[in-house]
Amino acid sequence: MAIDLELAPKSKRAAGERCCEPVVYPDVQREQATRMAGVAKALGDPIRLQLVDVLRRHAGKVCVCELVPLFEVSQPTLSHHLAKLRTAGIVDSERRGLWAYYYVRPEALRELSAWLS
Amino acid sequence: MAIDLELAPKSKRAAGERCCEPVVYPDVQREQATRMAGVAKALGDPIRLQLVDVLRRHAGKVCVCELVPLFEVSQPTLSHHLAKLRTAGIVDSERRGLWAYYYVRPEALRELSAWLS
């Protein structure tokens, strides 16, 4: 998966020569890398990672008001983190009356997970 | 893995009552979350993710001079990204003469990978 090119390990430099010849950049995989990096970036904050963890381990949907007391940040800050996860496609939410229930979209993590393992 | 607490889905609000009672925060898993978030954050850039991809798929060690032409950024910028990956523990490097060879430390990705799958 991802980039595909030959990179021969260097052993010796010929006198006066450049170390490496330019290599073609396989633009094909850039999209995929950008997509996965986006997911990784969204997970790149302890609070957001724990949010995803809680939501995943609860399989069902979890009310925001139950998430807020788990973290030592204000409610708007948590809302901001949830929005970030939503933008990244990792979670989605559903409003029921006053409450907003969040849940993980497992397929969003699949590509990164597969690449990592 | 990670956070451990009960979160009962809410269905109705009792008059005049708060939505949720405070819940104990299991500080135990914070370290782990921080660790994994650190790794995810380091992977949260398309260039760095592709760097890791190239290095992983080459199993061996890859010279920086072979990496630079793969990306449309300057050599110091790439060096900065490699340093970031090194700080996160994802890669390590080895100097041989003029060249610096980078390689992935697979164990650094293991925890996050396991959590994701």
Added chain:
DNA sequence: CTATTACATTGACAAATCTCTCTTCAATCG
């Protein structure tokens, strides 16, 4: 209708990021 409650949005600000150019360092060649 009015008050309250759950959640999101806005605006602000410090800190971190990503990128560059310029410079430095270390190793090799001649």
Added chain:
DNA sequence: CGATTGAAGAGAGATTTGTCAATGTAATAG
């Protein structure tokens, strides 16, 4: 030695991020 080369470091600038207080919005209770 002096010149050259691969790679890292030091600023600097623009953008993004994480956080909060204050406000806005929609729904429910009374």
